[in-house]
Amino acid sequence: MAEVTLPDGSKLEIANGSTAMQLAAQIGPGLAKAALAARINGQLTDLASPISCPAVVKIITSKDSEGLEVMRHSCAHVMAEAICSIWPQTRLVYGPAVENGFYYDIDLDEPIRPSDFERIEEKMRQIANGKSHFVRTEMSKAEALKKLAGDKYKTDNINRADGDVISFYSHSDAFEDLCRGPHVPDTGKIGSFKIMSVAGAYWHGDPTQKMLQRVYGTAWPSKKELDEFLHRLEEAKRRDHRVLGKQLDLFSFNDAGPGFAFMHPNGMIIWNSIVEFWRSVHDKYGYREIKTPIILNEELWHKSGHWDNYKENMYFTRFDEAGYAIKPMNCPGGCLVYNNRKHSYREFPLRVAELGLVHRHEASGVMHGLFRVRQFTQDDAHIFCTPDQIRAEIIGVIELTFELYQAFGFEDFHIELSTKPEKHIGTDEIWETATKALKDALKDKDIDYKINEGDGAFYGPKIDFHVRDCLKRSWQLGTIQLDFSMPERFGLVYTDKDNTEKTPVMIHRAVLGSFERFIGILIEHYGGNFPLWLAPEQARILPISEKTNEYAKIVENKLKGANLRCGCDISDEKIGAKIARAHADRLPYMLVVGPKEAQVETLNLRIRGANEQKTIGIGEFIDATARKIAEKEIDLAIVG
RNA sequence: GCCGAUGUAGCUCAACGGUAGAGCACGGCUUUCGUAAAGCCGGGGUUGAGGGUUCAAAUCCCUCCAUCGGCUCCA
The missing domain is CATH 3.30.930.10 (Bira Bifunctional Protein; Domain 2)
Structure with a gap:
C-alpha cells in the first residue's frame, strides 16, 4: 500500500502501482467518470500512469483549464484521424490546443473546404462513439527518428523535443501520432466539438516554407457549453465595430x-x-x-x-x-x-x-x-x-x-x-x-x-x-x-x-x-452603447402623435439651446415603433411626449437598457445630462 | 504579400444553367395612436469588374478588384 496526498490535503491509501484512473475510481465513481488526466507530483500525465508513491496527486477534469486543454488536444488527434481517413495522402504536422479550441496543421495539396467540415465531424463522431483508448508508447529519440524516417515534419518535431524519451499516442489501429501528451483516456471523452475554419499557415510561421492548411476546431465538455461558446461568438459579432459602424452610420x-x-x-x-x-x-x-x-x-x-x-x-x-x-x-x-x-x-x-x-x-x-x-x-x-x-x-x-x-x-x-x-x-x-x-x-x-x-x-x-x-x-x-x-x-x-x-x-x-x-x-x-458624452445623438423626443409635434419641437429647441445633441421623431409611426427605432439607434435617452406632458411641460423619460419610465421636468433633465456630460459619466441613470 | 472562402437592391439574405425575389430601409396614401416595429400601394438591380463556355450565365471556367477567416507583418 502507498500513500497519496490529494489537493485538499487529505491522504489516501492505494494499492502499489495503481494508476491515476484507479485512484479516481477509489475516490468516487463521479470523479472517475469526469477524470481526463492527472497531475502527479506536479507532472501533468495520462490517467493510465502508475503512481509511484508516495505522491501528491490531483485528478484533472474538464472543470480545470488544463483538463479542457487536454481534451481539446485529444480532439485534435481525433480530427487528424478523421482527416487522414478521408484524405489518406495527408501528412500531419502539428496540432496543439489553443484558446477556445485547437487546430491541426496538415500538409495536403487538395484544399479542405468548409463544405467538408460536416463529413469530417461525422467521421469524428464515429471515432468518438468507438470510445477507443489512447495508448502511449515510448522510445528513444534515435528509435523515433528511425521509425519516422522520411517524414520531414515529424522528424523535425522529434528534433525539437526536449529530453531523450519520445512518445507516441494511438487510439486505434489506424491512427498513431507523435505526441508529448497527455491525452484523455478514450476518444469518447473529447466532448462536444465543431470544426470552425480552415486557413493557410506557413510551416514554422516562415513565409519561405510551404503553406500548410490549418484546420481550426473547438471542443467543450458538453453540448450546452459548445452552444454557449457559439452564442458568445454571435455576441462578439454583434459587437463587431464593422457591423455597428454600418448600423449606427459611423x-x-x-x-x-x-x-x-x-x-x-x-x-x-x-x-x-x-x-x-x-x-x-x-x-x-x-x-x-x-x-x-x-x-x-x-x-x-x-x-x-x-x-x-x-x-x-x-x-x-x-x-x-x-x-x-x-x-x-x-x-x-x-x-x-x-x-x-x-x-x-x-x-x-x-x-x-x-x-x-x-x-x-x-x-x-x-x-x-x-x-x-x-x-x-x-x-x-x-x-x-x-x-x-x-x-x-x-x-x-x-x-x-x-x-x-x-x-x-x-x-x-x-x-x-x-x-x-x-x-x-x-x-x-x-x-x-x-x-x-x-x-x-x-x-x-x-x-x-x-x-x-x-x-x-x-x-x-x-x-x-x-x-x-x-x-x-x-x-x-x-x-x-x-x-x-x-x-x-x-x-x-x-x-x-x-x-x-x-x-x-x-x-x-x-x-x-x-x-x-x-x-x-x-x-x-x-457594444455601440456610447456614454452620453460620446453618443452621436444624446436624446430623442418621441411625440405620441402628430398632435404633440408642436410641443416636441419646443422641447427640442430647448434641449438644443442647452447644447444637447438631440433629435425629434415626427414620423407617422406609433410610439412603440418610435421607441424600437430609438433603441436600434442606441439612443441614451428617449423622451416620450404626449398631451399629458405638453400640458404641464414635462417629459416622459426612458433610458437605454432600462425598461422603465418616469416623468421629469425639462430643466431637471437638462441639468442632469449637463452634469453627466461634464463628468463623462458612463452610467445613464438619472436619480431623484 | 500568402492560403482558403465570399461578393445579388441602401442593409440582411433567397434564387445555384431557363423571365432576379423577400424582409427591413426609402417614397406616397390611410391611420393620430401612451412605451421595443399598424395597413395598403409604389420606386429601386447590366447580380464587384473584365473576358470565356453555352441556344441561354447571378449560377460553369479564367483574370483582376474588394471583403471575410487565418498566416506573415505592424518601424
Missing part, C-alpha cells in the same frame, strides 16, 4: 480607397468629442500643439532613416521633378519645427503634440475594419528634454495616459517594455542608456511590467500600454519611445547652461495610438 469603406476610412457625421461627433477631451488633458499637462505637412520631400525620409527601414510600406509621389513621400510618421516634421529656431535649456521639457495623419501601406491581407488601416490619425507628441529630465517626463506621460484611459472606463491596464530589435539604428551604448531610463521611470512609479526582448522600434526602446476592454480582450494603445538617434540625424541642438550646444533627448509618445483604431475599440468596448 463610418464606411469604399473600393476607391481600401484601408482608408470614411468617417460619417455620427462618427465625427465621437471623433471630435474625443479630440476635445484629448486637447483639454494635454493642455493640463503642459503640451503645445502643432500640425505638420502630410507630404514632404523624399530627402527628409533618407535623413530620418525611414527610407532605409520602412520604404516598402511608404507611399511615394513625384512632381516638379522632385521625389516626395507621404508621411508614415510625424517625427521628422516635428524635428523640422524644432529646428525652425534656436532653443534653450530653459524651455525644456518642450512638449509638442500633433494629431498627425499618417499613411502606411499595409499588406492587403492584414486590413481589418478600423483596427488595421492604411491611413490613420496618431495622437502623437514629441518631448524634447535633457537626459536628466527623462525620468520625470516618462512619469508625466504615464500619468496623462492613465487619466485618459480612465475616462473611457478602461480600468485594467498593463505595461510592456521592448528592447533592441535586430533591425535598428544607433550604437549599443545608446540603446543601453535609453532602456535604463525607461526602466528607472517604471521603477519610480512602482509599476509592474513585462519585458519583450527585441521588440523595440528601430530607433529606440519603448514602453507599451495595454488595456483590457469589457470582454477582457487586451489592446495595445499607448507607447512611449525613447529616441537618441533622430535628434542627431536632424542636427537638433539646444543651448545649455554652460552656453554650449548639446543634443536634446527626444521622446515619442502616443496615448490612444490611432484615432481610427481607438474608435473601433470603443465601439466594441461599449
Whole structure:
C-alpha cells in the first residue's frame, strides 16, 4: 500500500502501482467518470500512469483549464484521424490546443473546404462513439527518428523535443501520432466539438516554407457549453465595430480607397468629442500643439532613416521633378519645427503634440475594419528634454495616459517594455542608456511590467500600454519611445547652461495610438452603447402623435439651446415603433411626449437598457445630462 | 504579400444553367395612436469588374478588384 496526498490535503491509501484512473475510481465513481488526466507530483500525465508513491496527486477534469486543454488536444488527434481517413495522402504536422479550441496543421495539396467540415465531424463522431483508448508508447529519440524516417515534419518535431524519451499516442489501429501528451483516456471523452475554419499557415510561421492548411476546431465538455461558446461568438459579432459602424452610420469603406476610412457625421461627433477631451488633458499637462505637412520631400525620409527601414510600406509621389513621400510618421516634421529656431535649456521639457495623419501601406491581407488601416490619425507628441529630465517626463506621460484611459472606463491596464530589435539604428551604448531610463521611470512609479526582448522600434526602446476592454480582450494603445538617434540625424541642438550646444533627448509618445483604431475599440468596448458624452445623438423626443409635434419641437429647441445633441421623431409611426427605432439607434435617452406632458411641460423619460419610465421636468433633465456630460459619466441613470 | 472562402437592391439574405425575389430601409396614401416595429400601394438591380463556355450565365471556367477567416507583418 502507498500513500497519496490529494489537493485538499487529505491522504489516501492505494494499492502499489495503481494508476491515476484507479485512484479516481477509489475516490468516487463521479470523479472517475469526469477524470481526463492527472497531475502527479506536479507532472501533468495520462490517467493510465502508475503512481509511484508516495505522491501528491490531483485528478484533472474538464472543470480545470488544463483538463479542457487536454481534451481539446485529444480532439485534435481525433480530427487528424478523421482527416487522414478521408484524405489518406495527408501528412500531419502539428496540432496543439489553443484558446477556445485547437487546430491541426496538415500538409495536403487538395484544399479542405468548409463544405467538408460536416463529413469530417461525422467521421469524428464515429471515432468518438468507438470510445477507443489512447495508448502511449515510448522510445528513444534515435528509435523515433528511425521509425519516422522520411517524414520531414515529424522528424523535425522529434528534433525539437526536449529530453531523450519520445512518445507516441494511438487510439486505434489506424491512427498513431507523435505526441508529448497527455491525452484523455478514450476518444469518447473529447466532448462536444465543431470544426470552425480552415486557413493557410506557413510551416514554422516562415513565409519561405510551404503553406500548410490549418484546420481550426473547438471542443467543450458538453453540448450546452459548445452552444454557449457559439452564442458568445454571435455576441462578439454583434459587437463587431464593422457591423455597428454600418448600423449606427459611423463610418464606411469604399473600393476607391481600401484601408482608408470614411468617417460619417455620427462618427465625427465621437471623433471630435474625443479630440476635445484629448486637447483639454494635454493642455493640463503642459503640451503645445502643432500640425505638420502630410507630404514632404523624399530627402527628409533618407535623413530620418525611414527610407532605409520602412520604404516598402511608404507611399511615394513625384512632381516638379522632385521625389516626395507621404508621411508614415510625424517625427521628422516635428524635428523640422524644432529646428525652425534656436532653443534653450530653459524651455525644456518642450512638449509638442500633433494629431498627425499618417499613411502606411499595409499588406492587403492584414486590413481589418478600423483596427488595421492604411491611413490613420496618431495622437502623437514629441518631448524634447535633457537626459536628466527623462525620468520625470516618462512619469508625466504615464500619468496623462492613465487619466485618459480612465475616462473611457478602461480600468485594467498593463505595461510592456521592448528592447533592441535586430533591425535598428544607433550604437549599443545608446540603446543601453535609453532602456535604463525607461526602466528607472517604471521603477519610480512602482509599476509592474513585462519585458519583450527585441521588440523595440528601430530607433529606440519603448514602453507599451495595454488595456483590457469589457470582454477582457487586451489592446495595445499607448507607447512611449525613447529616441537618441533622430535628434542627431536632424542636427537638433539646444543651448545649455554652460552656453554650449548639446543634443536634446527626444521622446515619442502616443496615448490612444490611432484615432481610427481607438474608435473601433470603443465601439466594441461599449457594444455601440456610447456614454452620453460620446453618443452621436444624446436624446430623442418621441411625440405620441402628430398632435404633440408642436410641443416636441419646443422641447427640442430647448434641449438644443442647452447644447444637447438631440433629435425629434415626427414620423407617422406609433410610439412603440418610435421607441424600437430609438433603441436600434442606441439612443441614451428617449423622451416620450404626449398631451399629458405638453400640458404641464414635462417629459416622459426612458433610458437605454432600462425598461422603465418616469416623468421629469425639462430643466431637471437638462441639468442632469449637463452634469453627466461634464463628468463623462458612463452610467445613464438619472436619480431623484 | 500568402492560403482558403465570399461578393445579388441602401442593409440582411433567397434564387445555384431557363423571365432576379423577400424582409427591413426609402417614397406616397390611410391611420393620430401612451412605451421595443399598424395597413395598403409604389420606386429601386447590366447580380464587384473584365473576358470565356453555352441556344441561354447571378449560377460553369479564367483574370483582376474588394471583403471575410487565418498566416506573415505592424518601424
